[in-house]
Structures are given as structure tokens and as C-alpha cells.
Amino acid sequence: MNPRAVSLAARCAVLWLALLCSACASLSEQQRGRAAGIAAAARSDVVDCAQADACAIPSPLYGLGDRALAESAPQAPRHYAVILDEGRDALLARLNLIRSARQRIDLQTYIFDKDDSARLVLDELLAAARRGVRVRVLIDQLSAIADLEILAALSGAHTNFAIRIYNPSFGKAKLNYLDYAGSVLCCFRRFNQRMHTKLLLVDDRIGISGGRNYQDDYYDWDAEYNFRDRDVLVAGPEAAAMARNFQAFWNARRSVPAERLNDVGRTLLRDGVPAMPVPQYLRPERVQAASADAADVDVIRARFVAPAFAVGEVQYVADLPQKHRREPGDGAAPAAPELEALIGGAQSEVLLQTPYLVMSKQAQALFREMRQRQPPPQVVVSTNSLAATDNPIVYSMSFKYKRRYLREFGFQIHEYKPFPEDAPVDYAALMPEGPPLAAGTDGAGGGSGRLRGPSGSIGPSGGSQSGETTRRLQRTESRPSFFSSGAATEPLPLKRAGVRMGLHAKSMVIDGRTAVIGTHNFDPRSETYNTEAAVVIRDEAFAQALADSIRRDMSPRNAWVIAPRVKPVVFSGLDYSLGKVSEALPVFDIWPWRYATSYEFRPSPECPLPVSPKDPAFHRCYVAVGDFPEVNVGAKWLYTRVLTAFGAGLVPIL
Template identity: 70%
Template sequence: MIALWTRRAARCVALLLALSSTACVSLSDAQRERAAQIATQARSQVIDCQTPDACAQPSPLHDLGERALADSTPAEPRHFALILDRGEDSLLARLNLLRSARSSIDLQTYIFDKDDSARFIMDELLLAARRGVRVRLLIDQLSAIADLRILGALSGAHRNLEVRIYNPSFGKAKLNYFDYAGSVICCFRRFNQRMHTKLLLVDQAVGITGGRNYQDDYYDWDAEYNFRDRDVLVAGPVAQTMASNFEAFWNAQRSVPVERLNDVGTTLLQGGVPTMPPAHFLRPQRVEAMSRDASDPVLIQQRLVDAALVVSDVKYVADLPQKHRREHGPDAAPSAPQLESLISTAQHEVLLQTPYLVMSDEAQDMFRGMHERADAPKVIVSTNSLAATDNPIVYSMSFKYKRRYLREFGFEIHEYKPFPEDAPVDYATLMPEGPPMDPPPGAVESGKPIGPSGSLGPSSGSSRASASGGGDDKGKGKDSDTAGETTRKMQRTESRPSFFSSGAGSSPVPLKRAGVRMGLHAKSMVIDGRIGVIGTHNFDPRSEKYNTESVVIIHDQAFAQALASSIRRDMSAENSWTIARRQKSPLFSGLDYSLGKVSESLPLFDLWPWRYATTYEFMPGPDCPAPLQRTDPAFMKCYRDVGDFPEVNIGPKWLYTRMLTAFGAGLVPIL
């Protein structure tokens, strides 16, 4: 009883501290109106271009939208679809479309940083507004631009530019420790309801959605860790559905104009609209090269347009902001049920790619039922290893249930390597000094990170702890073209549980080798080789219950097969390890299995040390010319056991994750 009262008292104290810390910056209605007036009156009214097309640059990528709309009828819609696998291509497509916009740009995202790629996009949005394009930028508050000077400058920059923040806790754009603590204690459910939807829509004709946010590590521009991600560009009538969904979010009660937020408003009241801080690009030559490429129609045609596929049956399925009401109808949250419906109707194969393999009870029941069918389809999963993931806590839950995934659901699981050998990236740009190498003896143990060349340096693929903090830009401010330089503290919060921290809740674990690490972030699916899905949905409980999500579903065999080829490349032996049952012990194997199963089912204390499954690596040879399925009789001859956590350097290999699986089960609903 005393302990209970102590916990309650601690919560009350934390809440009072949080509320007191925010009270001093809370604005009255009159002050908020005055701040909005300051921003509105400061906005430039000057339009740099007087032509009907707002001086838009010619773009064969933008032309896809016009061609698709011109060739479409209500009965026979026509679309172009382009899979954006390469990070730099995805950034290139965005920049080209922004410069080709003639009337409107709507951008909706979960994370918007202020590093090279994000600032590049930010400046392009300002240029578009000044030449006459209506620009609307909607960012989720949890990962919005963490700089009040920049937000204040954007609020009063131009009449054609509007910025809104979704679901701001305590009416602020930038939260501190006490804000987070107070939000978790007083408003846990609302604080975790995030707008995870990501969309760039240009002229209501061409849209991009998928896993990427606006931060360097989504475009292969980070010096330490980059996401293997995927977007899809769609041009045609479905853009109208995208526009309607964006409009619903833009006009939602939780979408607050940035100038009306307490902290941004205080900035405006105290000093007027600040000037935009100058851009200090970490690698200006790279930015300049990308800028040139984005205005080269021949290059855009060759790298992007030529790869676009003609498709007809395209759906944009997206949750509405009403999903965040306590009582909402099925129409407010259609993404999860429609995806489950697609999966459950599979006849032959489900190819699933998710960075975080944590499933809701409903999803587990569905996959268990599918596996029990006489004609059960194969379910092949591409996901992260502990060495590759950006969130070890989430991985711990995947690790906990591997027996269930393999035995009860029949999954074939492939876990992404931190240093894939055949990823869709420009290795020369990513690692100009060569591939990852083994560190000198004792270097990692001494706590000194290893640079890509093997010399002691500030950057290391063996540790991201120095680059995983909050949103404050604490980089060294040096311009450099070397991939081995630590850039800044990251505000990556894509998958973290929102507890008492204004920074990232977790960071990648240390590795044995140095280098630029990669981790899966793509969210995609292929059903029976004929239906392709790309979007923001992680197929996890958080996506189902808390976040708003969006997906593009395309019923087209050519598109589905192209997507399947991309996912299978990620699962290849060069890029992923295979999860399979470990070899049976000659003694007590049945008892071991039973005790492990019982321990796994416990809600908290899962402490049985011997796991059902482990990680294997393909060993090619004369008798093993090609990778095998884990059920093949020759599997053990062609694969070697590399342990539960290959590449990971965390002392006793299993200790860290085993602790998380033992005590972290209660986190599943919000992971």
C-alpha cells in the first residue's frame, strides 16, 4: 500500500512540475491572436512570377499526372506508378516535383528535421510559395522542426505558405522533459495518437507516399545510419482521394497553425517574425549536385520516368483524424482492416516487409488461422535484425515470439543485415573509403569509436548513441564531404514508445565492425504476386490503434512482381540472415521446448535462456549452389548457426535483449 501511494505521489509531483513548467509560456486568447496578427502582417505579398503556371520548370515526372488524367475516364482510370527504392532517387523526385508545381503543394509528414535534406526541401517550399504556388505543410508535433526560430520565420514568410502542427501537447511545438512527463501522466492516450501519415501531393495530380520522412537518414545522406526504405509515386485520378484525405487533416481540430502555438507565439510576441537562419549544409557539394540533377529533364526521364508502370486499379487507403476520437466509426480507420482483408484472402503467398515484427492479437489470430488451413499460403517476412534495427526494444518483442512465428504461423523470416552487400544504394557515396572493416583489437572495448577507414574517429557504425538524442542541432558545424563525420544529434522518433524523454527512446546497439549501418524501414506487401501494397503502415499494434496510416494498394501483376523482386532482393543471402529452429539437443529437447513455450507465454518474466530459433547464414558451395527454405532437409548442410544476435557487440550477447523480452511485454500495444 505504501509503495502504491508513493508511486501515485511521484506521478502527481511530475504532473505538477510539468504543468507549472508549461504555465509560464501559455498564452491567453488575446496574446495568441496578437501573435497570429504579427505573423500574418509580416508575410510577404510579393509574387516573383506572373505567368499562369507560376514559372514551373518543365518536368516529365509532373507530365505523368497530366497524361494519366487526360487518358482516364470514370469507368477506366489510368495511372502511372513508380517504386522509389533508392533514397537519393526519392529525394530527387520530391525536389523535381516541387519545382514543377503550378498551383498547389500539400506536404504531410511525421518527422521534419533541419538537416541537409530537410532544409533543402524547406527552401524549395519557400521558393515555390514566392513564385505563386499555394504551399501547405502539416507536421506531427512529436517530431516537428525543433527550432522555434525556423518555425517563427516560416509562420511569417509568405502569404502562400502555411504551416500547421498536428496534436500539439500543451499547445507547443517543442517539448521539454517536463512536457513529455506531464503528457504521459495526464494524457497518455492522446499523447501517443500520432499522425504517421506521409504524403507529398503536387497540383492534385501526382503524389508520393511511403516510409520516408524528411531527414538525412531516409535519403542515404547520413554518415552513420541510413534506412532501407521505400516510397511509391502515383500519378492519376487517385490523387483526388489523396487531396481529400489531406484536406480532412488540414482542417482537423488538432491541426494548429504554427503561429498560434504557445512557444512559437511567444517568440513572435517578444521579437516579431525572426529571420530564417542561414542554411549551413554539412555537405554543400552534395546538395548542389542534387539541385542540378533535379532540374535536368533528361536525367529525370532516365532515372525515374522510364521506370514508371502503367496501372489502372489503384486505391489510396488512409485513416482519418477521426481515428483519434474515443468513439469512431469504421470509416475513420480503414487501413488496418483493409490490409487484414487482403492478407486473409491470400491463396498462395504473402510477402510481407516490416521493420518492426510485433503483431496485435487480431493479427496473430488471423495468421494462425491461415496456417491451419489445408491450403495454407506461404508467409515470407522481411524484417530487421537486432544489429540493423533502430529500435532494440521493439526487436526484443519480435525475438520473444520467434517460436510462435515459425511454428504456429508458419512464417519464413529473413532479418536484414546492418551491412548489406547488395542494397539499392550508391556505395561509393555512402562509404567512399570502402566497406565496413573489423576494428583494431580492443578499440571498441575501450569505448573509442572507429571511423570507416579503421582509424579512431568521431563516427562509427558500432555505436549510434552519440547521434540519437533529441531534436537540438548539436553538430560540429563543419562542411565535409567525408561520410565518416558525425553529423548531429538526431531527433529520430519514428518507432519509439513515448515515455519520459524528449529524445529518441532507443538507439541501435553497438556492433563489432565500424561502417555506415543500414536498417529496414520499408512497409510493403505483395499478395499472390498480383497485388502490391506500399505505405506507412508497420502492420503492428501502434499502427492499428494509435497512429493514422496510409497505403497505396495496386492490383496489377507487373507492379506486384516488381515490388516482390525488390523485397526478395532485401531477403537475399547477401543482405539478410535466415531465422530457423536451432538444432535439437540430444537430451531433453522436448522438455526444453515445453519450458520455453511456457516462459514465452508469461506476460512479464520470460527468462528461459534457450530459445527455439536462432539465426543462420547461407554458406554457398558445390553442394549448396542456392539458398534454401528452412524446411528443406539440406538446410543445416548449407547454413551455419551465427547465434541469436550476429554482428552485435553488447558483452554477453543475449543479456540486453533477454532483459527486454523478460520485462518489456507490457509495451507491446504502443511499440
């Protein structure tokens, strides 16, 4: 039989089985109504507080919202904005705002786990509902709480608490392999249309948006891998725009109450509303410390109120659910064109930070046009290395087109190291002891030692202080593959042991005056499939603070520089031409000598400070460290090269 026919028959069989299983597992409309009735009947209406402010804690952070609104005029808005660089601060701000809420909390996210940080936030939300605050939680189905017992418990927890799941495949909260395979085969586009918007909004006056989801590795609490991420907290009148956007998603047809999903509903029909499982914290002492700090007025004032910027114009640029079509209402996807307009309007510099440096055709055309200007704006990019990324498949696309980025677009690229020495993180809190290096290795490939941070150490991989191993997490925000119901990929093994970090922040600074922090990865997936959001702040002082934060991530202690190799003595033109042809091939990308590679700064009396790759002294001050520094390559080199061979076809969905 023809192999192509066999492949088609196999796909059809998988699809038929998935659809058959889905049909068997689906509830009737009457059954869904009964399940919803069971959840509604179980919801407590007891409110623990009789005060008008719902017994909210006094909070100087919440007070920023009151100040901003009081100081605002219709034609002269006033906002207060805080950059949340450190994971611990991002968690504390959320906990404090939840406790200080008086009327309503709206939470929208892509990933919501059930580990220490996520469960702590979830319990705080439930406590807020019980004291009289209306709480609404909206989670994308692909990475929603993967526990039917918890979802069933939440659906019937309290009249003030509601949870919905966005775009559930086959009407389920938790998918198995056949569900994934069937979703890819029967409804590929819809399956890829995800709600990547992230927002925590309190009383329509103060909101947090940015890259962080609800999982330990976004708050520096994971023992293996943590994201270097960034959020922005905004207090003031633009919170009303955040509220309108959230409401549009809450009302969208794809936002389904958890109790009306097939698997959650079946759980309710079978067992009724269960009690919330008792939390089993991996490190309860850390949870207790975070909880105490979130209630400490002095801590909150020092970490958030003192560093807050008083700014005027703030804009919440966010996609609407209509981006996914067939949704009622006007408007669709303002985020991508508005962000592209900001980039296109740059006069001197675009400072761009993205975890996934993959450009759509439209973005490539934009940067080519910018390159033709006289003089062209400088484009400086902070992104992940292969050693740091949570998604090697996406990195392979960036690797494939580095020549284009450097030569045709004029980018200056800095790739984040997996063990940054000066990251905005409490190194000592990650682990009290530094990790031993892998046998026979050190930073240069030999010896042994420990990886030290400036204020402590990055700890051993795979365990907590007491030696427990942590479970595997979905570390990538990309869709699961056809072959797996888990994340499509995971970080590659390194030469050294340790708690590594990967860049996840999505930010821009335009001409040193306009700052952008949000969820948009500036890649084809964010433009086409995901709904995204960004906070745009036009304030020079705030933009400078954001630029300083990004440039810190690009410093030699934290990143490698990507630059052209030294030209070979002979056949340099032939080498370049063959590499360019190989890059353009849609199937094979086999030319082994690449146009560019990674460089490490080596300070010396002749090179006291870093220099640009265009500086004549560059190759005296920097040493080439290979295409994939720190990665325990082995067979992975071939793996990565095979992935790049199919890059052109994969770009839109990565």
C-alpha cells in the same frame, strides 16, 4: 513509507510540475491572436512570377500526371506508378515535383528535421510559394522542426505558405522533459495518437507516399545510419483521394497553425517574425549536386519516367483524423481493416516487409486461421535484425515470439543485416573510403579489413568526408519514453565500424498480383494509435517488381534466415516445453535456449543456391551465427532479455 506510495507521489509531483509549468507558459487567446496577427502582417504577398504556370520547370515526371488524366475514363482509370527504392531518387523526385508544381503543394509527414535534406526541401517549398504556388505543410508535433526560430520564420514567410502542427501537447511545438512526463501521466492515450501519414501531393495529380520522412537518414545522406526505405509515386486520378484525405487532416481540430502555439507565439510576441536562418549545410557539394540533378530533364526521364508502370486500378487507403476521436465528420480508420482483408484473402502467398515484426492479437488470430487452411498460404517476412533495427525495444518483442511466428503461424523470416552487400543504395556516395573494422574483428570475429559494397564502400561511422561528426538524430518513429525527451532508444553498438543500414520499408505483395506500399508497419501501434496510409495497386507487373525488390532484401547477401535450431540429442521435448512456458510468462522470460536462431548461407558445390528452412539440406547449407549476429552484445544480452520479459504489456504502444 510504502514504495508504491512513494512512486505514486513522485508521479503526481511530476504531473503537477508539468501542468504548472504548462499553465505558466500558455498564452491567452488574446495573446495567440496577437501572435497570429504579427505573423500575418509580416507575410510577403510578392509573387516572383506573372506566368499562369507559376514559372514551373518543364518536367517529364510531372507530365506523367497529365498523361494519366488524359488517358483515364470514369470507369477505366489510368495511372503511372514508380517504386522509389533508392534514397537519392526519392529526394530527387520530391525536388523535381516541387519545382514543377503550378498551383498547389501539400506536404504531410511525421518527422521534419532541419538537416541537409530537410532544409533543401524546405527552401524549395518556400521558393515555390514565392513564385505563386500555394504550399501547405502539416507535421506531427512529436517530431516537428525542433527550432522555434525556424517555425516563427515560416509562420510569417509568405501568404502562399502555411504550416500547421498536429496534436501538440500543451499547445507547444517543442517539448521539454516535464512536458513529456506530464503528457504520459495526464493524457497517455492522446499523447500516443500520432499522425504517421506521409504524403507529398502536387496539383492534385501526382503524389508520393511511403516510409520516408524528411531527415538525412531517409535519403542515404547520414554518416552513421541510413534507412533502407521505399516510397511509391502515383500519377493519375487517385491523387484526388489523396487530396481529400489531406484536407481532412488540415481541417482537423488537432492541426494547429504554428503561429498559434504557445512557444512559437511567445517568440513572435517577443521578437516579431525572424528571418530564416542561413542554411549551414554539412556537405554543400552534395546538396548542389542533388539540386542540379533535380533540374536535369534527362536524369528525371531516365530515373522515373522510363521505369514507370502503366497501371489501372489504384487505391489510396488512409486513416482519417477521426481515428483519434472527437473529430467532426464520418469515418474513422479504414487502413487497418482493409489491409487485413487483403492479407486474409491471400490464396498462395503473402510477402510482407515491415521494420517491426510485432503482431496484435487480431493479427495473430488472422495468421492462425490462415495456417489452418489446406493448403495454407505461404507467409514470407522481411524484417530487421537486432543489429540493423533503430528500435531494440521493439525488436525484443519479435525475439520473444519467434517460436510462435515460425511454428504456429508458419512464417519464413529473413532479418536484414546492418551492412547489406547488395542494397539499393549508391555505396560510393555514402563515403569514398571503406571503414576499418573494429580492432581484432572481421565479419567472422577476427582479423581486420574493410567492409566493401558491390559498387563502392560503406564509409566510417560518425563523420563526413572531411571528418565532421554528425549530430544525434531521432532515428526511431516510436514515442519518446517517460524518462527522456529524446527518442526512446537507439541502434545498439556493433562489432564493426561503418555506416549501417536498417530496414524501414512497409510493403506487401499478395499472391503476386496485389502490391501495397505505405506507412503502415502492420503492428499494434499502427492499428491503434497512429494514422496510416497505403497505396494499393492491383497490377501483376507492378506487384512482381515490388516482390523482386523485397526478395532482394531477403537474399543471403543482405539478410539472415531465422530457423529452428538443431534439436538437442536429449531432452529436446523438455527444452521446447520450458521455452514455450517462459515465452508465455508476463514478467519473467528467462529460459536461455531459444527455439530458433539466425543462420548464414554458406554456398558450396553441394549448396549452390539458398534453400528453405524446411528443406532437408538446410543445416548443411546454413550455419548458425547466434541470436544477435554482428551486435557487440556484452551486457546488452541481459538488457534485451529483460525487455522481452515485459513484452506482453508493451506490445500495444511500441
